[in-house]
Amino acid sequence: MSMKTLKLLTILVPPLIIGGFEYVRHEFLLDSLSMETGNFYMLILTLLLSYLFASWMFRRIESVNLRLSREQARHAVYEERERLARELHDNIAQTLFFLNVQLKKGQLEEARSAVSEIDHHLRQAIFNLRTVPEESATFASRLQTWLEEWSVLSGIPVEHRIAMDLGALPPSAEVPLFSIIREAFTNIRKHSMADRAWLELVSGEEGRSTWRLRIADNGLGLAPGSADRAGRYGLGLMRKQARELGAELVLSGEEGEGLTITLAVRHSPSGEGGSL
Structure with missing residues (x-):
């Protein structure tokens, strides 16, 4: 009834x-x-x-x-399974493919690095499964906690500004957006030789369903033509996630002057996404 x-x-x-x-x-x-x-x-x-x-x-x-509580619990379980499956695919599966390529080429140093990366992702996944999520924790608070943990593990200080209006980021966008952030900070840790990083995630000025992400470091920056070699820095995966969000990933920065990654999205009143 x-x-x-x-x-x-x-x-x-x-x-x-x-x-x-x-x-x-x-x-x-x-x-x-x-x-x-x-x-x-x-x-x-x-x-x-x-x-x-x-x-x-x-x-x-x-x-x-x-009955509603049971349905919500089942839905939450399905969402968590989907999130974990995507996390394993986007990180471990991609790294295993990279490991296979490097082993075929005989590049043992790169292979060791890939094995270390797989170990890191597995430990992080196990930690996430064992950690009880905080009730009513927002994406902003979870991201801030992750950034603090990343800074401790990597030894690289992170300055961040997260100012998101309620409803600016739909739940369906949280997984691909976090994948982009995680991949960007993995690149900073592995390739940039940076000693400082910045993240800014803020709501846009055009309405509730807009936001902008900016990630920067003071490391080696982009060598000429390196932005087109998507496989080297995992840019292909990041651009794929950006397309899912209806946005375009923009890289800027000269060699030796650090790297800046910018992502912005605008949703029209009809609910269709567009890129900025």
Whole structure:
């Protein structure tokens, strides 16, 4: 039974029962039932019916809420499985492919680096599975915690500014956006030789469904033509995730002057995404 039906029953049942009793009393029982006795019976009948109806209605509401809670729990499990599957595919599967290529080429040093990266991703995945997520934790708070942990592990200080309006980032965008951030910071740790990094994630000025991401470091920067070699820095994966968000990934920075990654997205009022 839907909540709309329960609402209608709550509105209609009490007046119909009380009105029906009053009609019967005035039409058929007025000569044999005094006004005082009728009022007393009316009070008892009202209390009894109210108790029975309220008990039944709240049992129905509890049943509906329990069913909704179970459905939400199942949905959360499915979402977490999908997130974990994408995380394993985007990180471990890609690194294993890279490891296979390097082993075929006989580049053992690169292969050792890939094995170390796989070990890092596996440990991080196991840690995420064992860690109980905070209730009502926002994407901004989770990202801030991750940045602090990354800074401790890498030894590279991170300055960050996260100012997101409520609703600016839909839940469906959190996984691909975090994948881009994680890949960018992996590149900073492995390739940039930087000693400082910056992240800025802010809501846009055009409305609620807009945001802009900027990641920068003071490392080696981009060598001429390196931006086109997507496989070297995992840029292909980052650009794929950016397309899922309806945005375009932009890299800037000269060699020796650090690297800046910018990603901005705007959703039109109809809900269709466009890139900036």
